[in-house]
Amino acid sequence: MSKVHRTFTSESVTQGHPDKVADIISDAILDAYMAGDKNSHVACETCVTTDFCMVFGEITSNTELSKEDIEKIIRDTIIEIGYDKPELEFDGNTCKVANRLHAQSQDINQGVDRGDEETGAGDQGMMFGFATNETESLMPYPIDLARKLTNKLTELRESGEIPYLRPDGKAQVSVNYDEDGNVISLDAVVLSTQHDETVSDDQETLKKDIREKLFKAVIPEGLITEDTKEHINPTGKFEIGGPHGDAGLTGRKIIVDTYGGYARHGGGAFSGKDCTKVDRSACYMARYIAKNIVASGLAEKCEIQLSYAIGVAEPTSVMVDTFGTAADIGDVKFEEIVRDNFRLTPDGIIETLGLRDTTYKQTAKYGHFGIEGLPWEKTDKVDDLKKYIKS
Structure with a gap:
């Protein structure tokens, strides 16, 4: 094996991570406005915490969505993600919803909508x-692998193949590169997943299931060496999670x-913003x-x-x-x-x-x-x- 020249780490989170819950809700509301009016201007932010969700921001659209419509989108999205039980302390059926969306500033809009002229940029x-070219998707290997892990983790939960999983989770991988920039091995993999009470005192069952049904299905066998480090729920049980465990915000x-982290970032977030x-x-x-x-x-x-x-x-x-x-x-x-x-x-x-x-x-x-x-x-x-x- 080639000598390790550098190690790079990336992480990914599941749909049930509180910040991702906020992102998904913001984009669900954007999609609803765009469905009725493709020229909608939307800047929708979301925050979530224990049994509470608030949306706020600016909307200019010919799509008419009532407060009841917005609330239904929010609740349906939360339930779709997997937060649908009272014991999760964040339940789309019963959580409190606050709507603070309002009209967009005309000072901004005048620079964007310019009649027959080219549309101006919505911000600086x-x-x-x-x-x-290090992956088929032309993405950096670390984020590509981390995302495959979290997407598969969600699939294992939604299909019931690992029945005790709850929606929150994250994966982190550290990938070794040689001097020529080639991926040579996996230095470490970290996986934390929320679960119900049935495995709180039986983490070995959880770890076995994650190894057999997740790692083996996603991580290429040739990447794992005797030096690869593995951490599954390293702090122990992870019952409390999602917006009850940590507040979530759009764009975090x-x-x-x-x-x-493999490439630079300008600082702007995506979700809840129109095109x-x-x-x-x-x-x-x-x-x-x-x-x-x-x-x-x-x-x-x-x-x-x-x-x-x-x-x-x-x-x-x-x-x-x-x-x-x-x-x-x-x-x-x-x-x-x-x-x-x-x-x-x-x-x-x-x-x-x-x-x-x-x-x-x-x-x-x-x-x-x-x-x-x-x-x-x-x-x-x-x-x-x-x-x-x-x-």
Whole structure:
């Protein structure tokens, strides 16, 4: 085996993690407004704690949703995630719901809606996208594996294959790389999962089930060595979890939602925001660009930065970093390639990726990147980009 040069760690959380509960509710409300009015402007935040959920923020939409409609969306979403019993101290059937949504500021809206002109960016800021050829999904290996673990953990709970699981949980993996950047082994895997009282004093049964039904199903056998460290519910029992264990807020899992810390992040969260808000849509576009660059062979690894000014359509800057892995493209600059092949205004992004026809709750549940079927995961620009590689 090659010598370990560095170890990188990423984590992922399940749908029942309190911050993810908040994200999913925010996107469920966004989807409801977008379903009736594709031009809805939505900025919906959610907070959850013991038997309580509040939504707040700004909405401008021709979709008319009553307070009762919003409450039903919230309750149905909480139940769908798995919080449907009084003993969880957060039950979608009975928890208190507060609605503090109101109309969007006209000062912001005047810079976004500009009649026949290009839509202006909904906010200022910088956004990053990333891709690497170390996985089939062109995602970094650590976040790709961590997310597979949490998604499978949710599947094992929902199917009843491990009947005592509760919705909250998280996974963390530490991946070893050699000097050439190749994945060589798994240094450590950490898995914490909420459970009911039946295994509180029988953690060995839980650990056996996690090893047999989760780890063996998800972790490639060749990654595990005699030095791989394993931690399953390392503090012991984990009965109290979800919003009863910790308060949850929209937008607190921005690293989980992107590249697990492997690439840079501009600081903006995604969930609850409509597609005119570039801190969501431009991150999707940046991923689309980076993925197509890597898939085309222009680079083995690529990070894109876009930046915008509120109310201004064109980006204020475009940056491309290929980390020394670029193919020979002669004197042409990557920034020129990006501007020539991709529409970077809010309207251009929305139309290219079909963002007014996208269901967003799925991204809050399963991940915003590396998920098959999401429009920004397409590699339909590969042939256009290959022409820049010198023969």
